[in-house]
Amino acid sequence: MNNRIGIEETGVFFPNHVETAGTLAEKSGIPEQILKEKFGILSKHVADSSLQASDLAIEAGKQVLQKVDPLSIDVVIYFGSPHKDYYVWSSAPKISYELGTKNAYAFEIMNVSSCFPIALKVAKDMLKSDQTINNILLVGGCKESQILDYQNKRARFMFNFADGGAAALVKRGTRKSEILESAIITDGSFHDDVRVPAGGSVSFASYETVENRLHYIDVTDPLSMKERLDSVSIPNFHKVIRKSLENSGLTEKDIDLLLPLHTKRSMFNQLLKGLHVDEENAIYLEQHGHMSALDPCVGLHFAQERGKLREGDIAVVVSAGTGYTWASTVIRWLGG
Template sequence: MIENIGITATGIFFPENIETAKDLELKTGIPEDVIINKFGLYQKHVSNANLHASDMAIEAARPILTKIDPLEIDVIIYFGSPFKDYDVWPCAAKIQHELGAKNAYAFELMNVSSCFPIALKVAKDMLVSDESIRNILLVGGCKESYLIDYENHRSRFMFNFADGGAAALIGRNGKNRPLGSSIITDGSFHDDVKIPAGGSVLHSSGNSIKNRLHYLDVTDPQDMKERLDLVSVPNFVKVVNKAVQKSGYKLEDIDLLLPLHTKKSMHQELLKQLGLPEEQSIYLDHYGHMSALDPCIGLHIAQLKKQLNAGDLVVAVSAGTGYTWAATAIQWG
């Protein structure tokens, strides 16, 4: 029964090293005040060379294991960045092993930055369809700060990419219930953002390294912006509205929005379209963008700030290149 399924616990982890807006000014040539006021970023966490996506995912999950025996976890789903310790490598298996969750099977759910609302839906649906599953651990890591080429003017605007880990335990506790979800994919954006080399189209080689083809690149930034500006906020509003409606609510019932980190103008326009004041959202201006982790991190921060009350309607919403927009509503308490 859906009524028995809820978010039992959350966890987050950030590496110690911090890059400020001033540090980013030196890397990008963009003035510090523009980075803060336009891009909405005061600082972000950046890992060192020895700390990887799987490690940060594991560390985010460890606090949750103080509330549950690892042997009681039945499924582990990695929903984090596809940029992991190694290419073509299942980090979910490492996470299962390191956490001692010997009874859990583990797999990975990949949809870049849109994945947390989707992972909530998948976990809820699995618990509904299989009564033998008691607890599902959603866990993700991100080290995408390492994918930015500050010498590439086409893609360096993604300097808000940061590093960290996030986790959420979904079980049969009857509280903090994931409700309706909505997902939109517009595949016309499939070729706009990618790492050019390393896949089957362009194998890794001396030339691909020399030509810096192992970083994120944008084929035509202006063309993508013109097409994306027309649909981005409208699609955010559509998925939020549909997720809320499928949950038996209206937009005006939303108490808290948990979005991914975007530039400040987009964040403010989304709130305006949804009829929400800024205090009814979590804006990660001291953390940056961490692939699919942002709404999960926002959920944890909201709990720390005591911004959640019993009966609140919370919406996790995100979007990822490709392009997919996703939202899942949560009835808190």
């Protein structure tokens, strides 16, 4: 009997509206060439008022459920952006309802941008520990373009924030891939660096918070954060990747495909160089930008579409989220 646990299907969805680097240059005052070459952003999708994070997740989930019976899904887990339709609200029940997964229970896990590698580990561990579960649908949505203030230079490194939806079916008895092991690092000293200042219990919404534009994402002290983060960010990326490979009985020499979050071009190059991975063996989302936790899932979907995964290949999904957490999960591709 095949009890292998892996990703069987993926789905993505992007809003129709596209903002180019030229559009972003007009909004931000940053030269178009700098956005292209340093920020690594040629374009990104932006949702209008008719689409929320839950809707983007639902549309991606529909792509998976075109190939799988919704009634076969046992669990629906939302892993996307914390900037959702409503404050103090779970989108997972809505997503499950709209997708028709009537036999599933639904919940959310959230660790901002680092969450997809973690969600894979959670889903795998659930399937290993509970034999009544066979199919888990991971769904995520992101509408973080909405929380950007392009006049706020403190937050300029986040101007690549974009919108979209992604989904992955993790199942027992998979034919297409096998989820191997993970590694996660958290450095809580960064907990106060990046946040939306108002709307929570510390600074509840008021006329003043709106007037002072405190409902957009902000960086408390960009210079301090950069000084502290520069010395640990790439080393921690490399550390979690190598540890997840080691836990899987592999080394960095075994990497056939790297699926990271979207970062500035120099960080992407450093990440590849330290692992001796060629750019052609990675997915860089320069036409989509950064979609919170969705990026590695989107990268996996594109890798399949572009024929970048062959039987026996080792793929690593890796991401990092403010707070700060770095996470990596290894996947062996079986082809199916």
